[in-house]
Amino acid sequence: MATDTVLHDETLEQKGAWDGGKKPFKASYGKLMMWYFLLSDAFTFAGFLIAYGALRFSMPTWPVPDFVFAKAPFLHGEWPLIFVTFMTFVLIISSVTMVRAVQEGHRENKNGVVFWMLLTVVGGAGFLGCQAWEWNTLIAAEGMTVTTNPFSNHTEGGIYVTGEEMESKGFKKVVVGGDDHHGDDHGGGHSEGHGDEAHGHGGDHHSITYYLAPDTEDIPENRYFVKSDHEGVVKAGEEFSEGSPYLITFGHGSHMYEYGAYTTPEDGQIKKEEFGPKAFGALFFFITGFHGFHVLSGVAFLLVILINVASGLYVKRKNGYEMVEKIGLYWHFVDLVWVFVFLVFYLL
Numbered sequence: 001m002a003t004d005t006v007l008h009d010e011t012l013e014q015k016g017a018w019d020g021g022k023k024p025f026k027a028s029y030g031k032l033m034m035w036y037f038l039l040s041d042a043f044t045f046a047g048f049l050i051a052y053g054a055l056r057f058s059m060p061t062w063p064v065p066d067f068v069f070a071k072a073p074f075l076h077g078e079w080p081l082i083f084v085t086f087m088t089f090v091l092i093i094s095s096v097t098m099v100r101a102v103q104e105g106h107r108e109n110k111n112g113v114v115f116w117m118l119l120t121v122v123g124g125a126g127f128l129g130c131q132a133w134e135w136n137t138l139i140a141a142e143g144m145t146v147t148t149n150p151f152s153n154h155t156e157g158g159i160y161v162t163g164e165e166m167e168s169k170g171f172k173k174v175v176v177g178g179d180d181h182h183g184d185d186h187g188g189g190h191s192e193g194h195g196d197e198a199h200g201h202g203g204d205h206h207s208i209t210y211y212l213a214p215d216t217e218d219i220p221e222n223r224y225f226v227k228s229d230h231e232g233v234v235k236a237g238e239e240f241s242e243g244s245p246y247l248i249t250f251g252h253g254s255h256m257y258e259y260g261a262y263t264t265p266e267d268g269q270i271k272k273e274e275f276g277p278k279a280f281g282a283l284f285f286f287i288t289g290f291h292g293f294h295v296l297s298g299v300a301f302l303l304v305i306l307i308n309v310a311s312g313l314y315v316k317r318k319n320g321y322e323m324v325e326k327i328g329l330y331w332h333f334v335d336l337v338w339v340f341v342f343l344v345f346y347l348l
Contacts, residue, residue, distance in 0.1 A: 034326050038333045041294075045337050048290070049344050052283050056348060059277050063151035065346045067245035071137050084346050087130040088338065091295075094123025095335040102328045105321025110309060113321055117306045120331065124299040131292050135285070142247065144281045150248040152276030154240055158264040160227040162236040163211060166261055166270055171211040174218065211261065213270075224272045227260030235260070248275060284345060291341055294334045301327050 056062050066080035073083070097119040104112030138144045144151070167173055210223040227235040240246070240262075248259040259273040305327050308314060314321050 028322060030322065030326055031329070034329050038329065041333070042337075045287075045291075045340070048283075048287050049340060052287065052344055053348070055277070055279050055283070056344075059279075060155055061152045061274075061276055063149065063276050063280055064153065064245040065348070067247070068138075068151045069134075069346060071141070073133060081346055083130070083134065084342065087127055087134075088342050090123055090130065091127045091335050091338055094120045094127070095332055097123060098328045098331045102321075102325050105314075105324040108315075108318070108321070110312065110315060113309050113324055114306065117302060117309065117324070121299055121302050121306065124295055124302065124331075128292060128295055128299070131288065131295075135288075138284075144284075146282045146285050147278055149276035149278055149281040151280065152246060152248075152274065154242055154244050154246060154273075156264055157239070157241045158262045158271075159239050160236045160260050160262045161270060162234065163209065163226050165236075165263075166211045166224060169270060170214040171224065171270070172214070174210055174212060174223075176208045176210075224261040224270070225259060227262070246273060248273065287341060288345070291334070291337060294337070298327070298331050298334050301330070 069084050070078040070080045071083065072079045072086075075082070097116045101113050101116035101120060104116060142150055163173060210225050212218055212222055213224070216222040227238065246259065261270050261272050263270050305323055309321065309324065314323060
């Protein structure tokens with residue numbers, strides 16, 4: 001009989017433990033599913049960032065962030081990381097406004113939720129606008145694409161040489177464009193610019209001059225250019241040291257080629273600056289674009305929920321505006337991921 005009583009009590013306890021209806025961690029089904037999604041998304045971002053870090057520290061010519069991200073709207077000159085810091089600040093502030101929206105939802109204050117969610121939407125849209133400006137600057141002004149990385153580091157020291165020095169060592173001078181040429185796309189994507197020695201002589205601003213090593217085919221990979229600045233001033237003889245960053249520009253608009261042939265004191269051989277690792281541009285646009293897609297999706301979801309809140313849809317539910325809390329979890333995740341993206345791309 002005692003045995004039957006024990007078995008009966010154990011059966012009741014097991015039934016109580018498995019009878020369902022209990023919320024894990026007191027979280028609703030919707031919030032639990034959101035946590036599952038965010039966890040899987042975190043693994044995706046972690047994989048991308050780990051891959052970036054592995055490549056970053058395995059290549060000696062990886063670009064220097066202070067040199068790559070040094071442009072800012074309405075400011076002239078170099079302002080390293082100023083603009084991306086502003087972008088980060090905007091996104092973090094939007095996370096604060098999202099917290100306030102959730103707090104007002106717990107108080108069942110519809111007007112408060114609408115106000116703070118609207119500020120969150122403005123912050124998210126502002127971040128996307130900043131990212132669009134950054135992408136446009138890198139692509140249109142600097143010439144960076146998913147397959148081309150104009151930013152790099154020198155792996156040795158030396159000085160830039162003139163065209164005359166190259167010709168004295170047997171290099172063949174080639175002038176493309178000008179009055180007697182059509183100026184088609186030579187140089188693997190290089191376009192026309194201004195200057196004399198770098199783009200022809202005699203004040204011809206519509207020609208491109210490059211040099212070919214002896215017995216080499218005239219293809220983009222074999223062309224050597226003369227170092228010059230945006231104003232067309234030849235910078236031959238300028239010294240650089242190992243590890244110093246440099247940028248190759250393509251002659252967009254009034255820009256000049258900012259790369260050229262150089263020689264090292266050790267062997268006197270003429271060499272040319274090479275593009276940086278292709279992986280940099282591809283990873284930058286893919287990872288920041290993937291995060292930007294999350295921000296864009298978040299802004300769209302925020303707008304839909306904001307409209308529902310303003311219409312009074314959630315008032316009848318009396319659940320503390322749980323839908324606002326769920327989109328808040330997503331928005332905080334997006335902000336947190338950006339902190340890691342900022343660390344990996346802009347600080348390392």
